[in-house]
Amino acid sequence: PEAYLPGLRVLRGGQPVGxxxxxxxxxxxxxxxxxxxxxxxxxxxxxxxxxxVQGAVNFSSRVLYDPxxxxxxxxxxxxxxxxxxxxxxxxxxYPDGERYAVQRRLAFxxxxxxxxxxxxxxxxxLEGEKINWGDVITxxxxxxxxxxxxxxxxxxxxx
Numbered sequence: 001p002e003a004y005l006p007g008l009r010v011l012r013g014g015q016p017v018g019x020x021x022x023x024x025x026x027x028x029x030x031x032x033x034x035x036x037x038x039x040x041x042x043x044x045x046x047x048x049x050x051x052x053v054q055g056a057v058n059f060s061s062r063v064l065y066d067p068x069x070x071x072x073x074x075x076x077x078x079x080x081x082x083x084x085x086x087x088x089x090x091x092x093x094y095p096d097g098e099r100y101a102v103q104r105r106l107a108f109x110x111x112x113x114x115x116x117x118x119x120x121x122x123x124x125x126l127e128g129e130k131i132n133w134g135d136v137i138t139x140x141x142x143x144x145x146x147x148x149x150x151x152x153x154x155x156x157x158x159x
Contacts, residue, residue: 003046004044004048004095005021005022005025005044006022006115006116006117007044008042008045009042009043009095010036010097011097012037016097016098017040019032019033045095045117047116047117048116049064049065050064051065052119052120053074054119055120055123055124056084056085057075058078063077065115070111070114071092071111071112071113071120075122082124086123086124086125088102088104089102089123092120093119094115094117095116107140
């Protein structure tokens with residue numbers, strides 16, 4: 001009864017096989033239901049009500065899971081980003097082994113949700129890795145000019 005199905009992990013050749021095991025149990029004929037092979041190992045953990053935050057943060061720690069918190073609020077509760085943190089490559093590993101990274105595309109970003117038992121990893125910025133301000137300015141100007149063009153077109157269509 002204390003098994004935590006969302007944390008079920010299958011290892012094949014030492015690597016996690018990511019799938020939604022809760023959906024696999026609900027719909028056995030779905031694509032989520034993978035066939036086990038010889039040598040696979042299956043681990044079903046108990047519920048872990050914490051989130052581990054580690055890497056380039058000021059205090060690696062476990063934070064009590066709260067569904068209202070965002071990924072960056074968990075980082076904040078671990079003392080915030082360290083000076084050498086690579087904020088653009090933060091990732092979340094779920095208890096089942098799946099891993100998702102923050103995605104940034106122009107002015108938009110996609111931040112993975114945090115689940116109970118997750119691990120948030122903040123990598124260290126590589127030595128000598130600097131912000132390319134030319135690229136930042138070029139992309140910003142491109143986005144702004146596209147937005148202004150759309151705004152003018154919409155305004156003219158209204159008139």
